[in-house]
């Protein structure tokens with residue numbers, strides 16, 4: 001386990017296998033007869049397997065992260081305060097935000113900083129009615145893979161549901177609703193070095209270390225919550241049963257990448273653990289308790305690294321273990 005010392009986290013990944021029973025977390029629309037179409041993915045060998053999109057996981061992470069940020073007084077921009085998924089792109093029509101800069105967005109909004117945004121560029125209108133707008137963007141610091149069911153370890157049951165029409169004459173509508181169960185592999189990557197950083201220009205914008213640590217802790221807490229309490233589509237009546245969790249958290253402590261290896265492979269935990277060295281910490285887990293304990297230790301003892309060119313100037317945090 002992590003000691004009482006603080007650890008610098010440059011980047012981390014969570015590679016895990018999760019078992020959900022009777023869910024419909026991610027669907028691919030309907031075919032016109034009210035039947036939901038479960039999302040599917042072909043694997044490299046042509047096997048078709050059940051899947052849940054990363055988009056839905058990212059959306060729910062962002063929604064919960066906003067709540068965690070507000071709880072610890074991390075500022076949000078007006079768009080994120082209103083849970084507008086466009087984030088900074090929704091600010092351009094506000095009179096207070098005519099002079100929008102990346103510095104202002106990153107300083108004034110933890111969610112735009114963590115989940116990214118895109119303000120498109122625009123040329124000035126020839127009649128002078130609109131001014132030129134510069135492109136501003138930041139890539140998300142948290143990235144989610146598809147959840148892919150292990151071949152041979154997923155099933156689907158078609159449930160018949162009825163819905164009453166608005167009047168007696170409408171009668172009852174018969175609907176087919178599939179519910180699925182399976183063991184899914186998912187990877188999450190979180191680039192903590194990018195907190196408060198203009199990642200295009202690789203420039204530190206939020207140079208208050210305490211504020212960066214608060215954002216980092218909220219991102220980790222939200223990741224922990226979203227693994228332990230699955231969110232997605234149709235949870236109002238098909239809240240999944242979480243019945244198993246195992247995997248490995250990989251922390252890269254120096255500039256570089258945290259390795260990702262899929263839980264589709266049976267020996268993924270052993271192989272990830274074998275990567276451990278002075279720059280790479282690995283925390284395997286086989287239960288929800290071990291996962292939760294590892295995440296709590298990280299929340300307590302890890303701090304986000306600084307971009308390399310800022311190590312000497314901005315503050316005293318070194319890129320390696322500190323006492």
Ligand SMILES: [Zn+2]
Pocket residue numbers: 076077078079080081087088109110111112113
């Ligand atoms: Zn925002």
